[in-house]
Amino acid sequence: MPISKPALDVWDSCCLIGILNEEKDKLPALLSQTQKFEDGGALLGIPSVVVSEVVTLSDGTSAEEKVNKFLDNHYVELLQATREVATLSSRMQFRFDSKQMPNLKERAIAAGVPKTNCKLTRADSDILASALVYRASRLTTYDPFLRFIGREYITKEAGVVIDIPDSSWLPFPPPNKENTSGRKLKVVI
Amino acid sequence: MRQNIPTLSLKIETTGKRNRNVDVDDFLATAEKWLHALKAFANEQGEQVRWEIVGLRKSSALIQVQPVKIRTGKPAAILVKRWDEGIRRIEKTGRPSAKFTPVSLAALKEFVFSVPQNTLVSVGNGFATKHLHVTALTQRRVEEAAQRLPLEQPREYVSHGSVRGRLAVLDSWNPEERSFRLQLPLAPNKPVKCTYRNGALVAELGEGFEGMVEITGQLRYRPDQPWPNTADVDSIRVLPRSPEVSLRDLVGLVRLPEGQDSVSYIRSVRDAD
Numbered sequence: 001m002p003i004s005k006p007a008l009d010v011w012d013s014c015c016l017i018g019i020l021n022e023e024k025d026k027l028p029a030l031l032s033q034t035q036k037f038e039d040g041g042a043l044l045g046i047p048s049v050v051v052s053e054v055v056t057l058s059d060g061t062s063a064e065e066k067v068n069k070f071l072d073n074h075y076v077e078l079l080q081a082t083r084e085v086a087t088l089s090s091r092m093q094f095r096f097d098s099k100q101m102p103n104l105k106e107r108a109i110a111a112g113v114p115k116t117n118c119k120l121t122r123a124d125s126d127i128l129a130s131a132l133v134y135r136a137s138r139l140t141t142y143d144p145f146l147r148f149i150g151r152e153y154i155t156k157e158a159g160v161v162i163d164i165p166d167s168s169w170l171p172f173p174p175p176n177k178e179n180t181s182g183r184k185l186k187v188v189i
Numbered sequence: 190m191r192q193n194i195p196t197l198s199l200k201i202e203t204t205g206k207r208n209r210n211v212d213v214d215d216f217l218a219t220a221e222k223w224l225h226a227l228k229a230f231a232n233e234q235g236e237q238v239r240w241e242i243v244g245l246r247k248s249s250a251l252i253q254v255q256p257v258k259i260r261t262g263k264p265a266a267i268l269v270k271r272w273d274e275g276i277r278r279i280e281k282t283g284r285p286s287a288k289f290t291p292v293s294l295a296a297l298k299e300f301v302f303s304v305p306q307n308t309l310v311s312v313g314n315g316f317a318t319k320h321l322h323v324t325a326l327t328q329r330r331v332e333e334a335a336q337r338l339p340l341e342q343p344r345e346y347v348s349h350g351s352v353r354g355r356l357a358v359l360d361s362w363n364p365e366e367r368s369f370r371l372q373l374p375l376a377p378n379k380p381v382k383c384t385y386r387n388g389a390l391v392a393e394l395g396e397g398f399e400g401m402v403e404i405t406g407q408l409r410y411r412p413d414q415p416w417p418n419t420a421d422v423d424s425i426r427v428l429p430r431s432p433e434v435s436l437r438d439l440v441g442l443v444r445l446p447e448g449q450d451s452v453s454y455i456r457s458v459r460d461a462d
Contacts, residue, residue, distance in 0.1 A: 005375055006374060008375055012455075013451070013455050014452045015451075016439070017443070018451040018452075019436060019439050020440075020441070020442050020443040021450070021454075022441035030436070031437060034435060034436045038435070043375060053455065057443055061443060063442035066438055069429075070435070073428075073433075073434070074401045074432070077353065077375065078353065080350045080352070082348055083346055083410070099237075102259070117456055119460070121459040122459075122462060123459045123462065124459065135375075142451070143455070144452075
């Protein structure tokens with residue numbers, strides 16, 4: 001009889017660093033994911049490049065030991081940069097290059113991505129490729145350009161959702177762009 | 190329609206005495222395969238082009254297209270020439286033309302074998318008065334050429350690395366061939382067959398039995414599979430059975446410079462690479 005397998009939720013470096021740096025706008029949603037990992041409902045996928053970026057930041061600090069121990073958790077799935085990942089990553093970089101898609105930057109800016117953040121770097125494409133090769137159901141990131149590419153292309157083609165953590169069920173959703181005007185929200189019952 | 194631009198055409202006519210109209214499904218299906226073959230050819234030539242319709246005639250079901258370079262917006266005349274010469278050469282000799290790769294040849298084969306029944310399909314370019322009819326001979330010649338230049342099948346590969354899983358079944362204690370199976374959380378129905386030579390690893394196996402371990406060694410992957418199917422194990426690390434440090438324990442352990450959050454920090458690191 002086939003054995004059921006958990007979902008794979010791949011995290012970008014900004015998620016782990018957001019926790020390490022105690023970022024108030026991200027903490028509730030990120031920490032709310034803990035339960036599903038500890039209960040075995042999902043695995044936390046961490047691509048090699050994310051391990052490298054997080055360990056580089058924590059090395060030599062008091063965080064080093066705890067970060068290493070955290071990575072040993074049974075629900076953490078370290079995603080190797082295999083040949084398949086490297087090949088797909090290169091293809092992603094080629095595909096989402098401004099020479100191949102001359103209007104990509106323009107469209108991203110129109111969708112709210114900052115002008116200086118409209119490039120798919122090698123690390124970005126490695127993370128994206130890891131999520132695709134390892135068939136993740138979700139790539140959790142706060143990066144606006146990755147989320148734009150996800151919305152416009154990847155989710156339609158491969159099904160993987162690329163977005164901030166799903167916290168729709170939290171009692172108070174974290175503040176977002178739509179509510180940065182300073183105006184108070186009127187609650188209608 | 191301008192006559193001096195490089196174009197490629199596909200024409201479908203019905204056969205038989207009554208000269209009935211071409212079935213639209215037949216036309217669209219064949220045209221799709223033809224366009225796919227053109228795109229594969231352009232891609233394999235490294236040309237970034239889009240395909241524009243420059244002529245479409247209802248009466249004879251003829252479509253005429255031209256490749257246009259995405260960057261410059263100018264027609265890619267050389268692509269038209271290479272394609273037209275290539276298929277005529279293949280039809281004549283049954284040998285792959287120099288400009289056709291295994292991928293573009295496979296796409297061409299798919300097109301020529303998709304000719305609908307009771308129709309006459311022909312391809313040409315905007316200058317050639319003589320169209321090339323896709324016949325049984327064309328199919329045979331393209332097949333011969335494709336056989337000479339087969340698509341390369343992806344092969345198994347070996348990579349040094351680590352993988353985590355549940356140490357489920359110990360297969361053998363034979364000193365010459367010690368092995369066990371590792372059940373991967375994300376592919377539980379495809380356990381990795383692990384072999385090891387170092388007898389000292391038995392201690393780790395005992396400690397980690399039915400728990401999670403991380404093995405390191407030569408991992409053998411099948412093409413298109415993200416997980417290895419076999420492993421030659423150099424070392425085994427037993428992972429803690431219950432979490433020692435959770436996500437909550439990481440809160441506030443690092444301080445980024447003033448004014449930077451995790452997104453802007455990561456962006457600055459990646460942009461500097």
